[in-house]
Amino acid sequence: xTDDVSPTQSFSLDGDDLPFASGExxxxxxxxxxxxxxxxxxxxDFAAHGSCRICSVKVNGRVxxxxxxxxxxxxxxxxxxxxxxxxxxxxxxxxxxxxxxxxPSCEKSGNCLLxxxxxxxxxxxxxxxxxxxxxxxxxxxxxxxxxxxxCILCELCVRASREADGKNIFAIGGHGMGTHxxxxxxxxxxxxxxxxxDDRAAHICPVGVILPKRRGFVxxxxxxxxxxxxxxxxREGDAT
Amino acid sequence: xxxxxxxxxxxxxxxxxxxxxxxxxxxxxxxxxxxxxDERLLTLLELVEFDRSPLTDIKTIxxxxxxxxxxxxxxxxxxxxxxxxxxxCKTLIAIGACAINGGLPAQRNQRDVGQLLRDVYxxxxxxxAGSQVPNDPELPLPLNQVHPIHEVVHVDxxxxxxxxxxxxxxxxxxxxxxxxxxxxxxxxxxxx
Ligand code: SF4
Ligand code: SF4
Ligand code: FES
Numbered sequence: 001x002t003d004d005v006s007p008t009q010s011f012s013l014d015g016d017d018l019p020f021a022s023g024e025x026x027x028x029x030x031x032x033x034x035x036x037x038x039x040x041x042x043x044x045d046f047a048a049h050g051s052c053r054i055c056s057v058k059v060n061g062r063v064x065x066x067x068x069x070x071x072x073x074x075x076x077x078x079x080x081x082x083x084x085x086x087x088x089x090x091x092x093x094x095x096x097x098x099x100x101x102x103x104p105s106c107e108k109s110g111n112c113l114l115x116x117x118x119x120x121x122x123x124x125x126x127x128x129x130x131x132x133x134x135x136x137x138x139x140x141x142x143x144x145x146x147x148x149x150x151c152i153l154c155e156l157c158v159r160a161s162r163e164a165d166g167k168n169i170f171a172i173g174g175h176g177m178g179t180h181x182x183x184x185x186x187x188x189x190x191x192x193x194x195x196x197x198d199d200r201a202a203h204i205c206p207v208g209v210i211l212p213k214r215r216g217f218v219x220x221x222x223x224x225x226x227x228x229x230x231x232x233x234x235r236e237g238d239a240t
Numbered sequence: 241x242x243x244x245x246x247x248x249x250x251x252x253x254x255x256x257x258x259x260x261x262x263x264x265x266x267x268x269x270x271x272x273x274x275x276x277x278d279e280r281l282l283t284l285l286e287l288v289e290f291d292r293s294p295l296t297d298i299k300t301i302x303x304x305x306x307x308x309x310x311x312x313x314x315x316x317x318x319x320x321x322x323x324x325x326x327x328x329c330k331t332l333i334a335i336g337a338c339a340i341n342g343g344l345p346a347q348r349n350q351r352d353v354g355q356l357l358r359d360v361y362x363x364x365x366x367x368x369a370g371s372q373v374p375n376d377p378e379l380p381l382p383l384n385q386v387h388p389i390h391e392v393v394h395v396d397x398x399x400x401x402x403x404x405x406x407x408x409x410x411x412x413x414x415x416x417x418x419x420x421x422x423x424x425x426x427x428x429x430x431x432x
Binding site: 104105120124126230 | 334342346385387390391395397399423431
């Protein structure tokens with residue numbers, strides 16, 4: 001990715017001309033220009049993953065993930081349209097029923113990207129039948145707790161641990177409905193890894209799976225990240 | 241011949257809408273948040289009349305315009321009451337996290353319900369020796385799992401929050417009563 005933006009290179013996002021640098025994806029170019037395209041599994045510091053599909057946009061009439069489609073001169077991109085936002089709401093409803101998202105008792109509430117994106121898309125209810133998964137928590141680590149029933153399989157922790165921390169502590173295993181987050185230790189327990197609270201992976205989870213122990217509910221209601229401003233009006237950054 | 245009498249037109253008073261409310265597997269917190277609209281309740285009472293509700297003494301629900309359901313489904317009686325509400329209410333609203341996705345009571349879905357009952361009624365510290373799980377047919381049987389209400393009946397609107405704030409409830413009801421599709425927006429939309 002280069003930073004030189006040639007003014008002749010631009011595509012259209014919801015009718016506005018947007019300049020881009022060669023090699024950039026639609027989501028990167030939009031984010032740099034301060035334009036919000038909803039997303040969950042993309043983070044500016046890591047390579048795109050393409051699993052959540054929340055960033056889906058229409059590119060010249062066909063649906064693609066804005067985090068993986070490269071920007072190209074003259075593309076017509078539709079993002080903030082009733083049709084795309086309706087699809088995003090459906091995807092969010094699917095994520096909510098797949099996990100146990102009981103926000104009233106979740107210490108990530110107010111700082112959670114999934115929740116904030118659902119607010120943004122006007123998701124009032126779940127629409128689908130609840131799965132109610134039953135995966136035990138992993139409390140084996142002295143400083144970090146894992147609640148797997150809230151995982152959206154974004155792989156940010158996998159990427160952060162592998163690329164930023166060089167520890168390779170997390171992995172995604174299983175198939176289809178059984179796909180789930182794994183801890184890379186012989187016992188499968190986080191306590192048996194070299195995970196530390198200073199790791200990037202300890203702070204990257206956009207939802208309430210990887211949580212520092214004894215730190216829950218420290219921010220007063222009204223001052224949590226997404227209490228202050230909707231996600232569409234915030235800069236990118238770790239969802240802590 | 242006497243001319244036919246001329247009647248002055250009787251001014252039509254708009255009929256008050258009928259509102260029913262109920263708490264199923266709820267904590268009554270959504271009802272308390274409803275009451276948190278404070279003196280706006282008096283304004284509301286000019287527009288609606290309460291039917292069956294924990295706030296009235298009416299035992300069975302009549303034909304209603306709006307039904308507010310708090311709480312999810314945890315036992316057989318909840319399901320029965322919910323069906324009655326659906327059959328009688330033109331517009332049915334799931335209010336609060338419990339009615340919407342089961343809420344915190346649905347955390348019991350990770351446990352076996354029989355084991356839970358035995359733990360609480362027989363094994364728990366403080367229970368007398370020989371204590372049994374209550375088995376009188378008067379008591380509704382618990383369901384295997386807690387469910388949100390939309391898994392049993394059609395729900396017209398969801399009003400999220402645990403509980404939704406009084407302002408959210410007020411704004412929602414105002415939209416509904418004036419025929420506008422309720423929209424909460426960033427300030428009023430929350431799940432916690
Ligand atoms: S992870 Fe987010 S969406 Fe899930 S329960 Fe926690 S706050 Fe709610
Ligand atoms: S634990 Fe968090 S960061 Fe890791 S895959 Fe699940 S949701 Fe993503
Ligand atoms: S952000 Fe593009 S697929 Fe998740």
